[in-house]
Amino acid sequence: MTRQAATYLFYDLETTGINPCFDQVLQFAAIRTDLSLNEIERHEIRIKLNADIMPSPHAMITHRIDWQTMQTGDSEYQAMQRIHQLLNTPGTISVGYNSLGFDDEFLRFSFYRNLLPPYTHQYANQCGRMDILPITTLYYLYKPDIVQWPMIEGVRRLKLEGLNACNHWVDGVSHDALVDVEVTIALAKELYREKALWDYAVGFFQKATDSARLHQLSTGIANDSTQYPQGILTSLRCGYAKQLQQPVLGLGQHRHYKNQTLWLALDQTELQQATLDNFTDKTRVIRKKVAEAPIILPTKQRFLDRLDPDRLQVMQANLAWLETQPDLLQTLCDYYLEQTYPIVEHIDCDAALYQIGFPSREEEQLFQQFHQVPPDKKWQVAQRFPNAIRQQQAVRILQRNFNHAFTNTEQDTTFSAKTQDYRCSKKYTQQDALNDIKSIDQSTLDDQQRSLLQELQQQLLAVETSNHEE
Known part of the structure; x- marks a missing residue:
């Protein structure tokens, strides 16, 4: 096999919440560089909110994506196919700041629920993963003079937002995915100047x-x-x-x-x-x-x-x-x-990645056919899936992304049910969001954040009123 030229794909996500099984990506941004950190290309994808996903007010006041913006963008199904291709481009090392602590698992579950291979970006086609946060930790301990560190209560910290503020690398709003990618690359370039430690640190991800x-x-x-x-x-x-x-x-x-x-x-x-x-x-x-x-x-x-x-x-x-x-x-x-992880009873199909096992070659071929055929033919392919959980996921894909109408026997009966993930956490609901809005101390927020919460509350109350009238 011809070895592809390796590249870094620095990326970041903004999401509706912190649960990789039941929340979704709203914004994906990435910049591809060579191994010397020279930019090659950049990408930004905005993703429309799925109808069954409830955004967390805490997430909204962090990334500041408003309700109206969430109603625009690519469908999750389309976006995940594009993102999957980027991370699986031969020779790609996907990397972010705490990406292995959060973003990677979020994408893994997003790929899984959209019938895409969830792990290939880790090993196939000379691809791999890396995380700048653990690398930065080594510099924090052994080369602390490399950057200025934000101080909180007299202790040097590792928050990306604080590092950018101290070092004046990038102008822009923190927790915007593209800004955070630019900051991560700026940090990596500073670390790269101490090449011996950089090479040593990178080795821990090989x-x-x-x-x-x-x-x-x-x-x-x-x-x-x-x-x-x-x-x-x-x-x-x-x-x-x-x-x-x-x-x-x-x-x-x-x-x-x-x-x-x-x-x-x-x-x-x-x-x-x-x-x-x-x-x-x-x-x-x-x-x-x-x-x-x-x-x-x-x-x-x-x-x-x-x-x-x-x-x-x-x-x-x-x-x-x-x-x-x-x-x-x-x-x-x-x-x-x-010691093994417990088997969770009544786990939601979108949360069953770690319990379902790997698909057979036959299933993988059927998933590929599902992606390749036009929308009006997808359900015909999905009916041939041997695994009922995968059929259920296909139903959700068609409902979320193609407004497919199903008969009662075909309908996904758990779509609006109170479901749980592999950690026994429940899916975030409209009532959870309303309760969180009330519990947030709005005196600590700026005008934009208060406006975001007000807009969300109005939307949720309008939906609640509409449901009562039906």
Whole structure:
């Protein structure tokens, strides 16, 4: 296979809310660059609000997309086909700021519910993913002079909006997708100036490199049959109080999810209170996927120096104690490495990605036919889908995007029902939105934000009145 020239596709989303299963993308923006961060092309896609999606007032006062604008743009079905093609262009490394913490999963579910392959942009056609936020975390810790950092309560922070304000990179409104993409590229260009650290950081998002680094970690504990590697987990989720880092001990590869390894936090003071009966309450274990955050650094002195002496002392004491508890350590491994995600009953079809399994080759071919035929022929193809969940998704696509009328037997009976996702979260409703509007302290908002909420409230109350009159 001819190797395609690799490019970065910097992108950002603005959405109706934070639930990837039940919310939707309203704005997608992307700028493609070469690996030296020179711009090649840019894209912006506005997406019309689906009739069954209720936008969150909290999201609206953040991205400031008003109700009328939400009624315009491409259909979600059309937009996702365009976005899928961009992310799956051979050699594309899709990247954003916290993109692996939010945007990537949002697109994954958007692809899935529109009968598009949800994972191919991660591995096929020499494509891959990266995230600037974890990379920035390394510079925050080890090359802090590279940029100016926003200060909140005396602590340097990593918020993209604050970084732009401090460094004066891009004019424009934050939380506009295209502006945020431009800011992310401006930040990346600053980081790129320290090329050695940039190349090192980028390696954590390459599967072969990240996997090799994990295998090269020093041994923290060794017994007769197993060696447990030791590292320094680096992530914003560790918190600023912990300098965004945490010493960890590798428990091994998950026995069911082969792309995951599990890591035991070593700076927990209560760890030595763990017993065979209570260890789930006294331990903290973090999941790590290869080539994704969190980043795990080796326990070299230059990295250990970032941990304060008290936490180093706790780490060393916990390691020494665990060496004396081989049975407990083995029990920990057996429990966490066998632990699987629960199966959720009555899960909505748009939320079933992680339970439904991968489609067969026959199903993939039928999905392609569904996309290729004209709208009036799509239901004929969908009726041949062997999976009822996928048929249900086809019904929704035709209802949302093509105003297709179904008979009672064909109708998607769960379309307006109170449904739940894989985390047992319920779909956001009109009443939820009205309650949130009332709960928001509008004295903290500017005139535009108050106008957005007023417009949304008027629209929802009008719909409510209309429903009562029918």
